[in-house]
Amino acid sequence: MNDFKQEPAFDHRWLEALAQWCKKGQEANAGLVDLYLERRLELRLHIRRNAQWIEECRTEGTAVRTRTDLRHEIVAATGTSPKTIAHLLSGPLDTRELHLQRPLPPPDLDAPRGWRNTAEALVEATSLSDATVFLFERRAAIIRPGQWQEIHTPLLIRLQTPIPSSSSLLATWNHAGLTEWAPLVSASPQHKGWQPDSGEQLPVVFTAGTSGVLMHELVGHLLEGDVISNGGSPLDAGEASIVGPPTLFVTDDPTRFDLPGAFSSDDEGVTAEAIPLLEGGIVCGALCDRFTANKLGRTPGRGRRAAWNRAPVPRMSNLVAAPGRTNPEALENDQKRGLVVTRLSGASVDPRSGRVILRVEQGWELRHGRRRRALAPFDLGGDVLGILRLIDPNLGNDPTPDWRLGWCLKAGLTLPTGSEAPTMLVRSLEVV
Amino acid sequence: MNHISDPIERLHRTATSTRDMVIHTQATRWEMFAKASTLREMIFEPAPPLEMSVIHETGVAVRLTGHGEAGFGAASGLETQAARVAVEAAESSLTPLPFDPLPPARLLGCTTVAPSRQLPGPSWATHVAETLTRGVLKASGSTLLIRRLTFQEGTYAWLLATGDGFVASQHDATLSMLVELGLRDGARASHHEWVWVQRPDDFDPEAIAAQICNRAILAGGPLLSRDGLFDILLHPEVGAHLLASLSSLFLPTPEDTDPLTHLLDRNGRLGSDALTLTDDRSAADCPPVAPCDGEGLPTKRHVLLDHGVPRHRLACHFEAQLYGEPTRGGARRFSYRDYPTTGISALRVVPDPGIPPAQLLKDAGKSLYLLRLVGPVITDKANDNFHLRAQGVWLDGGAVEGFQQLVEVSGALSLLLRRTEAVGTDLAWYQTTAGFVEAPTLLVTCQRVGS
Numbered sequence: 099m100n101d102f103k104q105e106p107a108f109d110h111r112w113l114e115a116l117a118q119w120c121k122k123g124q125e126a127n128a129g130l131v132d133l134y135l136e137r138r139l140e141l142r143l144h145i146r147r148n149a150q151w152i153e154e155c156r157t158e159g160t161a162v163r164t165r166t167d168l169r170h171e172i173v174a175a176t177g178t179s180p181k182t183i184a185h186l187l188s189g190p191l192d193t194r195e196l197h198l199q200r201p202l203p204p205p206d207l208d209a210p211r212g213w214r215n216t217a218e219a220l221v222e223a224t225s226l227s228d229a230t231v232f233l234f235e236r237r238a239a240i241i242r243p244g245q246w247q248e249i250h251t252p253l254l255i256r257l258q259t260p261i262p263s264s265s266s267l268l269a270t271w272n273h274a275g276l277t278e279w280a281p282l283v284s285a286s287p288q289h290k291g292w293q294p295d296s297g298e299q300l301p302v303v304f305t306a307g308t309s310g311v312l313m314h315e316l317v318g319h320l321l322e323g324d325v326i327s328n329g330g331s332p333l334d335a336g337e338a339s340i341v342g343p344p345t346l347f348v349t350d351d352p353t354r355f356d357l358p359g360a361f362s363s364d365d366e367g368v369t370a371e372a373i374p375l376l377e378g379g380i381v382c383g384a385l386c387d388r389f390t391a392n393k394l395g396r397t398p399g400r401g402r403r404a405a406w407n408r409a410p411v412p413r414m415s416n417l418v419a420a421p422g423r424t425n426p427e428a429l430e431n432d433q434k435r436g437l438v439v440t441r442l443s444g445a446s447v448d449p450r451s452g453r454v455i456l457r458v459e460q461g462w463e464l465r466h467g468r469r470r471r472a473l474a475p476f477d478l479g480g481d482v483l484g485i486l487r488l489i490d491p492n493l494g495n496d497p498t499p500d501w502r503l504g505w506c507l508k509a510g511l512t513l514p515t516g517s518e519a520p521t522m523l524v525r526s527l528e529v530v
Numbered sequence: 531m532n533h534i535s536d537p538i539e540r541l542h543r544t545a546t547s548t549r550d551m552v553i554h555t556q557a558t559r560w561e562m563f564a565k566a567s568t569l570r571e572m573i574f575e576p577a578p579p580l581e582m583s584v585i586h587e588t589g590v591a592v593r594l595t596g597h598g599e600a601g602f603g604a605a606s607g608l609e610t611q612a613a614r615v616a617v618e619a620a621e622s623s624l625t626p627l628p629f630d631p632l633p634p635a636r637l638l639g640c641t642t643v644a645p646s647r648q649l650p651g652p653s654w655a656t657h658v659a660e661t662l663t664r665g666v667l668k669a670s671g672s673t674l675l676i677r678r679l680t681f682q683e684g685t686y687a688w689l690l691a692t693g694d695g696f697v698a699s700q701h702d703a704t705l706s707m708l709v710e711l712g713l714r715d716g717a718r719a720s721h722h723e724w725v726w727v728q729r730p731d732d733f734d735p736e737a738i739a740a741q742i743c744n745r746a747i748l749a750g751g752p753l754l755s756r757d758g759l760f761d762i763l764l765h766p767e768v769g770a771h772l773l774a775s776l777s778s779l780f781l782p783t784p785e786d787t788d789p790l791t792h793l794l795d796r797n798g799r800l801g802s803d804a805l806t807l808t809d810d811r812s813a814a815d816c817p818p819v820a821p822c823d824g825e826g827l828p829t830k831r832h833v834l835l836d837h838g839v840p841r842h843r844l845a846c847h848f849e850a851q852l853y854g855e856p857t858r859g860g861a862r863r864f865s866y867r868d869y870p871t872t873g874i875s876a877l878r879v880v881p882d883p884g885i886p887p888a889q890l891l892k893d894a895g896k897s898l899y900l901l902r903l904v905g906p907v908i909t910d911k912a913n914d915n916f917h918l919r920a921q922g923v924w925l926d927g928g929a930v931e932g933f934q935q936l937v938e939v940s941g942a943l944s945l946l947l948r949r950t951e952a953v954g955t956d957l958a959w960y961q962t963t964a965g966f967v968e969a970p971t972l973l974v975t976c977q978r979v980g981s
Contacts, residue, residue, distance in 0.1 A: 140867075141623075147784070149852055151631075152623035155604040155867045156615055157589070168578045175586040176606045261787075289913055296980065407585040446905065450720075455905070530938075 105205060106248060107137055107237030108178070112201030113246040116183065119196060123187070124243035131163040132366060133187070133241040135178045136406035139207035140234055143217045147227040152214070156207070159406030162186040174407040178204075207235050210253065210271060220257055223280035232256040233271070234514075238406075240367040247369075250362040252355050254514055256505075257283060265441070265459075268358050268504030268514060279501045287443075287459045291474035294437065294463075298529045301436035302478060303429050303464070303521060307500035308442050310517030312524075313419050314506070315447040315454050316482050317348050318515075321375050321383065323390025323400070323412035330449035332482050333381055341483060342379035343491035345422055349374045350385055350400070352415035357516025358504045359415035366401035366410050373399065375417075379486075387412045404511035413508065416516035422493025426521035429494060431467035433523075438462045438469060439478075442503065452482045455530065477530035485524055494521030537566035537588075538699060540608045541689035544590050545697070547613035552693065555621050558596030559632050560693040562616075563824070564608055565589055565866040567686035574659045574679040589866035592616040593632060600627040604867045632825075633847035633857060635694035639828040640821035644814035646702040650730035655681045658707075658735050665739025666711065674746055677720055678710035688866075690826055698822045705730060706961070711746050721746040721902070724767075726817055726959045745901055748923045754932025755981045756924065761897040762939060762977050763890065766958045768900045768920060769879070769969035773807070774962035775907040775916075776943075777874045780809070780834045781860075782845040782853045789911035790840065793944045801838040801947035806880040808833050809844065809860065816876035817959055817966045824861035824870035832860065837882070838948070846872040862965070878968035884955035887971040892928035898979055899923050904936060906963075909943055916943045938980045949975045 116133060123130040135158075142153040160182050161174035175182050184196045210216075217231035234256070238249040253271035257280065265283045269276055294300060304312055320331045333341055351372040352361045363369045366388050373383045386394060387401030387410050401410030430438055443459035456478045462469035499518045506515040541564045548562040566588045573581035590612045591604040603619025605612045663676050687701035705727040712720045723742040727733050745765065764772065779790050779800070794800055811820050812829040822828050825847050833841045844860025845853075849872050862873040891899065900920040909916040917940035924931040954971030 142869075146852060149627055149629070150625055151600060151602070151627055152625050153602040153604070153869055154619035154623045156619060157604075157606040157867065159587070159606060166579070168580065170579045170581045172583045174584070176588045289910070407587065409583065 107207070108135060108204055108239050108248065109201035112199065113239055113241060113248075115199055116241045117244055117246040119187070120241055121244040129164040129166040130243065131165050133183070134161045134163075134238065134365060134403065134406060135241070136160075136236065136238040136403075137178065137204065137207060138234070138236045139209065140232065141209050141213065143214060143231045145218070145221050145227075145229050145231075160186055161406055161409075163409065172409045207237065209233055209235070217255070220255070220276065220280050223277065224257070224259070224284045225281070226259055226261075226284045228261070229257060229259045232258065238365065240363070240365060242367050245367070247363050247367045249365065252358065252360050254358055259283065261286075265443075265502055267501050269501050270356055270358055270360075273356060275499065275501060285460070287475045288472040289474055292463055292471035293474045293476045294529045296529055299526045300529065301433055302524050302527045303433065303436065303438040304524065305426055305438060305494070305498075305521040306440045307498040307502075307517070307519065308439050309419065309522040310417060310498070310500040310519035311442050311445050311503050312456065312485075312522065313348055313519055314414065314417050314503075314515065314517050315445045315456070316486055317375055318350065318385070318414040318417045319447050319508070320449060320482060321381070321385055322414070323384055323386035323394060323396065325449045326384055327390050327393050332449070332452035339381050340379055341381055342376055342486045343489050344378045345491045345493055346376055346379045346489060347374070347420040348376040349418050349420075350414055350416065351418050354416045354418065354516065354518075357416035357499060357518065359513075359515040361415065364399050364401050364410070365403040366398065368399040368401070370415075371399060373397065385412050385414060402513055404513055408511060411509070413513055414506065414515050416518070418497075418517070419493075419519035419522075421495050421497040421520040423495050424492040426494035426496050429490070429492065429521055429523045430464055430469070433464045433467055436464040437473065438464055443475065444503065447482065453479060454482055454485065455479045478527045479530040480528050485527065488525040488527075490523035490525055492523070496520050537687040538689065538701060540588075541566065541687060541699065544608045544613050545689060545691040547610045548590070548592055548617060548691070549693070551614055551617040552592075552594065555594060555617065556596055557594035557621075557693075559630070560595070561593045561632050561826075562613075562691050563591045563688065563863060563866060565686065565688040566608065567684060570683045572655055572681045575677070576675075588612070590616045591863075591866045592620040594620045594624065595627075595630055595632055598626055599624040600631045601625065602869055629851040631848045631851065632692065633827060635692070635696060637847070637857060638692070638694070638696040638822070638826040640698050641812045641828045641830060643700075643812050643819050643821050643829070646700070647704075649683050649685060649703045649705060654730055655683075658733065661735040662709070662739050665736040666743055668736075669740040669743040670747060673714055673750070674711050674743055675714050676709060677712040680708040682706050682708070690822065690824075692826065696826055698826060700820050702819060704817060709742055711742065713750065721749065724961060726961075728815060748899070748930060749901060749921060749933055751923060751930050751933040753935065754924050755934055756898075757980050758978075759976050760979050761894055761973065761975045762979065763894055763897055763899040763925070764972040764974065765899065765901050766954070766956060766969045766971055767960050768903055769972045770960035770967040771903055771962050772907050772918065773877060773879070773969055774874075774964035774967050775909045776947075777877060777964040779911065780840070780843050780874070781872045782843065782849045782855050784853055787912070792914060793911065793947070794840070795944070795948065798840075799838045799948065800840050800944075801835055802950045803837045804882075804953050805835055805838050805947065805950050806833070806882055807835040807877060808880055809874050809877050811875040813876065816878070816968070818875055820875075823859050824863040827857070827859040827861065830859070832858075834877075844872050844874070846870055874965040874967070876966050876968070877964075879953055879957065879970055879972075881953045881955050881957070881970055884970060885952050887954040887956040888928070890952055890954050890971055890973055891925060894925065894928075894973055896924075896926050898934070898937065899925050900937070900939070911943060914942050914944050916940065916946060934981065936981065939977050940980070941978045946974060946977065949977070951975050
């Protein structure tokens, strides 16, 4: 699915010239790692009951990374002009020649034709009077000594409501599921619904894409290179450790351009490729940037930057769990007493304690395989390894993308990520 | 970097460029906000390498209005090129709006504020890192060590100009550090302490070392778990995040969804007599000092809660128009890229007179002292409830009985505020998701605690 192409955001001859300068810098032992250029367009359409307004925001910036045994440094500045780049490179490189170069002016980043109508229709489908639609477009280029690469990411749309109890939506522009998901945004949680008792252990069926969020926390974050190299991952008993059922296959796949976390190459210039993380329930991979890959002896490819002024860190792209063969309804029908979760409002994992917390927003009590009372918001929790071991090997045959929790927060920085997973049954989870 | 060497001059040139370009548009009124900032972050760890980042950021935002339309555009950079992009973006986003989003000129003005602060010399961070490392070892009896020390030094300058001739500007510096402490034997999780350095010249690393060790050492006692109704004490950091989560009560909102009315008692009280809250970014001792708010209204001390009674709500001009309220100030810009919105800037608890924290802990009897939050404070104001998860120590007459690694406190939000019976004198600033909050230790009686 990696056939997503956009028009060039930077002059390719200029990028080549920069790559050659960086090569000279490396030869001069200046410790230069890479040069990153980024341009972004963000459009916001605010709809309130008595007013509508639009905000258009165009940003660009450049960052230079240098690395020696004694010092790791990133210096970043607004702009992508030769003048800005020359200032940033003036430490490690002789930039006199750089001032003589003139790149072609880059084309403007433009919103797709009719974006406003699409955004308005999306809000209308929610039946909410107040909402904000964001449109994000990002183009970037990474220059390493002697080589350069443009980075393409999908155009993203985000729908957010100002009502705290209401949901938000993140998807790729023109995703086929948008019309189906938008009306679900306004479905508010049942605050007067039923809540299981704190401390109870119950089987829980994760459906409607919520198992993707579960995998994101249990598998994705805990196999990120920095978490592993800090010694904080409970999954790091070395590759080939069995952590889940033999039917569980989880891959991090940035080439899925229908999901929000896609990219053509990561922000360190590694061409996008799917990385298998669990194969048959066995740990078989990790998500690393170049630094942690080098440290851990793994493959790089997941160095992602939250913005031009941030250093890349290991982050997920799109976490995809392969579907099984079981009818998802059968997973519910088999439960004498349990829960089915249809929507999560958040989730977090603490690598040090190995504890995960899932905030259930919507779902049902299951009695003898039938959905009974609607659930009020509450939390589920448990130990990461314990939960993985308790995933039922019968996985649903319904791979479903999650459209809700794409904005992944790590160390205070958000990035778009995606997930797709089938309905899963965890045989026992603790009500917190 | 010459593009930040004289930021105020460049900001003025950006305003001039904006003015020149707006003339060619259909706009009848305009406003320009430009900002230049540099953030330097240094991370010290016991062994090299030193990690360092330096970020120079500049940008301009333009609001245009006229003929029943309004638009907002923002662009990276300063001066002619950035002003052109921002004006074009604002022009292309012009949309019919039933009110003028720019405040009338008669509301604009500046308050005299303290002179801008200066950053310390280049060796200050190294000196503090060394002294603090020694101080932590001494104060903890060598049981704790600093695993990571992050210094954040920022300088910024901004300028707000309007087509009506109003111009305001400010330049200042901020300095803070994040200390990550760990037990020497590595047995338990790390502790993080954020410290705002108001005056680098008066900064005493040994006193700070003792202060941060006190909290970390408390978390090292024997484990103890209890459930039930107890008096709770909130460490200033926990109190600050709790108050930040309540800040939306003091912001404009549509009348039919206003949660404040549900939370007031029959006497119109929101909190106890001990609770007084102000928002004031004109005070010299607060982290963000400014002569005017994000829309140009003069800054002043807003009393939000006066001995438990709500007195004042913030309302930037745009949101005031949107919700049919009078403009009261409090516009905040998260960055040059963002539209001004109402928000707290420097929320502070006013101890009147306040009780020394040691006495507060001692007098509380059998109580739970919440040391640090584990996750965000969740409040549902419309349904009058809250819950938070934290680490805490059980106290009895000030003596530590045991440490609880994860405790949940939940209940009615209105009762939490009305049962805040005493405030300490140990005020400290914290950076929260809602803005800067200065809070002391708080005593709240009779709260439901669960493990």
